[in-house]
Amino acid sequence: MKRFQYFTLLALLLTSCAVSRGQTESPPAADHQSAEAVVNELYDLVTFKAGTTPDWDKVRALFIDQAVIVLRTAREETTVFSVDGFVQDFVDFIGRANVEKTGFTERIVRTRMMVMGDIAHALVLYEAHIPGTRMRPQQGVDSFHLIRRDGRWWIASIINELPGEGRPAPEELRE
Numbered sequence: 210m211k212r213f214q215y216f217t218l219l220a221l222l223l224t225s226c227a228v229s230r231g232q233t234e235s236p237p238a239a240d241h242q243s244a245e246a247v248v249n250e251l252y253d254l255v256t257f258k259a260g261t262t263p264d265w266d267k268v269r270a271l272f273i274d275q276a277v278i279v280l281r282t283a284r285e286e287t288t289v290f291s292v293d294g295f296v297q298d299f300v301d302f303i304g305r306a307n308v309e310k311t312g313f314t315e316r317i318v319r320t321r322m323m324v325m326g327d328i329a330h331a332l333v334l335y336e337a338h339i340p341g342t343r344m345r346p347q348q349g350v351d352s353f354h355l356i357r358r359d360g361r362w363w364i365a366s367i368i369n370e371l372p373g374e375g376r377p378a379p380e381e382l383r384e
Contacts, residue, residue: 241361244329245322247271248353251364252315252335255299259312259340262303265296273356273363280369281349287369295367311341318348321381327357334382348372350379 240246254268269292278295282288290298303309318334331353336346354366372378 241271244324244331244353244355244357244362245320247355247362247364248320248322248331248333249317252317252333256314256316257312259310261312262309263299265300268296269293271364273358273365276363276365276367278367278369280367281371284373306339308339311339314338314340314346319382319384329353329355329357329362331355332379332381334378348378350382 240250251268251271254263254271257263272292274292276292278290278292279287280290280295280298288298303313315335315337318336320334321332323330331351333351333353334348335351336348338344338346348371350370350372352368352370353364355362356365357363370376377383
């Protein structure tokens with residue numbers, strides 16, 4: 210009897226750990242059925258109204274545990290983040306720029322998607338903006354790699370670049 214209780218407890222513990230990271234064997238949410246839907250959801254989740262902040266657990270649930278995010282953090286510098294590091298960097302930005310009071314928008318301007326079997330690549334031109342400021346929206350380009358696993362799509366990596374003088378957005382993303 211003790212052995213049965215031990216295995217039951219172990220099974221419950223493992224199941225709860227899988228659920229807390231958002232990676233389960235259960236049927237995927239309808240919005241995770243396509244790679245493009247997962248990419249769109251990330252932008253929706255990091256966009257928030259004044260007086261609120263993103264649901265970071267939902268953001269984390271879009272990524273595989275081992276995901277790598279590489280962001281342009283200065284004109285000539287990039288930084289490599291884990292998912293938790295990416296979230297913390299965003300939380301730090303919210304505090305530093307005081308955008309909890311104003312909200313924040315990051316909207317997709319154009320996407321080019323390539324899917325082959327269980328892998329996908331998305332190239333996204335986006336605009337980030339802090340509402341109520343005089344600053345114009347800042348364009349950026351994100352390159353996503355996604356993988357289909359356990360019946361749904363997950364983000365495996367994101368690499369980011371900021372267009373500027375001598376570094377235009379890729380032709381595929383221009384009008």
